[in-house]
Amino acid sequence: MLLATNGYGADPGLVARHCPEIADAVYHGSETSRGDALRIGSALGADTAFLDSYQGHAALAQKSATLVGWATVMHGGYMLDLTGRRFGDETTGYSEYAAVLATRPDATGWLVFDRRVHDACLPFTDFRQTVESGGLVWADDAEGLATATGLPATEVAAEVAATAALARGAGTDRFGRTDFEAPLEPPYAAVRVVPALFHTQGGLVVDGSARVLRPDGNPIPGLYASGGAAAGISGHGASGYLAGNGLLPALGLAFLAADHVVSTEGPR
Ligand SMILES: Cc1cc2nc3c(=O)[nH]c(=O)nc-3n(C[C@H](O)[C@H](O)[C@H](O)COP(=O)(O)OP(=O)(O)OC[C@H]3O[C@@H](n4cnc5c(N)ncnc54)[C@H](O)[C@@H]3O)c2cc1C
Structure with missing residues (x-):
């Protein structure tokens, strides 16, 4: 048997x-x-x-219950919690980061990226489904991103600037992330995500x-x-x-x- x-x-x-x-x-x-x-x-x-x-995933779109996909992160995206701040090295992996996200306020976050990342991820069916679900918000600048996500404007602006600087090679990430691929450029996109368990x-x-x-x-x-x-x-x-x-x-x-x-x- x-x-x-x-x-x-x-x-x-x-x-x-x-x-x-x-x-x-x-x-x-x-x-x-x-x-x-x-x-x-x-x-x-x-x-x-x-x-x-277990296999977890840190980027299940809250609105559509579709997978955003971790290629967004690998191409330079990052995650903010409801305080508007990053909270770890996203490149530790989508499975590992699920439990990290689960510890944040309301166990939710916003995955932030830009048009370049969006276009690079379009070949993935899951990502396209997330886009088609209408779960993405777009903003012309950091202030607009804060408004669109409902996150605190000062913190969002600080993280947008800090991650862009890191991506340009200036400074060291406080969480140890070393690869941002390229600075995100406006317009910015964001999608609200929740952690998920896929299988044991x-x-x-x-x-x-x-x-x-x-x-x-x-x-x-x-x-x-x-x-x-x-x-x-x-x-x-x-x-x-x-x-x-x-x-x-x-x-x-x-x-x-x-x-x-x-x-x-x-x-x-
Ligand atoms: C959203 C998602 C994405 C994933 N992505 C990947 C990936 O990219 N790469 C990867 O390697 N893995 C991935 N996985 C995990 C992968 O799908 C599973 O590890 C794999 O399918 C397990 O295979 P299995 O044969 O053990 O079980 P299953 O494929 O679940 O098959 C088990 C079968 O047993 C049947 N069954 C259950 N209980 C009984 C019972 N008592 N009597 C009779 N029949 C029963 C079920 O109906 C089912 O048909 C993903 C999982 C999820 C949920």
Whole structure:
């Protein structure tokens, strides 16, 4: 039997227990990820690992529940909280930054970018959907950006100026961010974002043939796990997910399980 029912992102109790830092975020994954494999495997004596590991995302558009995408940040965008200030190094990653955003006032922020960044991100379907949803506000200058977002004008103006200077190579970012690609130029765009949980990464411990293992390292006969049901190659916490690390164990472990069944039992 191959357990392939994904993780437990849709079970608020399990998320609160294992991934408390992201438990209050919007869950943006499948409603069928209820932790069934975890329950079945555990009842059969399986070992578990990296249950605190998850894929978060710090840029879910609040209005449309569409993904803004982190390419906005990689091209020089940055995030302001409701005080109008930046609050960290956005380039730590979209998964990692979700929990950081979750600690800010009202667990929300504004992702700021410009026309250059907007145009560079248009090839991404998620980003286009966000644009088409009408969730972006535009402003001709920092003062207009503050008005459009409802953020404090003095703080917004200070951050717009400070990040532009950093992007030109002047000074050192107080949060350690080293890459702003290019200074943002007016008109500025902004979209209100909330942190999200996409899926959990930890699960049943498996070996290189996707066999589910007991705590003593011995396989449970006939039991395999793949994808979000298995611990796979997760790390801990938000950084336990790397791009592609959700789909890889879904395909890879299922393939290894099938290969093992065929090699030990022969084709049926
Ligand atoms: C918005 C979003 C974006 C993502 N982007 C990426 C990405 O870019 N790269 C990446 O690698 N990963 C990404 N992921 C994660 C990736 O989608 C998952 O890690 C992957 O789909 C897990 O595969 P799976 O086969 O374990 O589970 P799933 O694809 O969820 O399949 C599980 C199946 O089991 C069924 N099921 C559940 N419980 C039962 C039950 N009790 N009985 C019978 N059937 C059941 C479900 O209906 C479902 O069909 C993203 C996830 C989300 C939510």
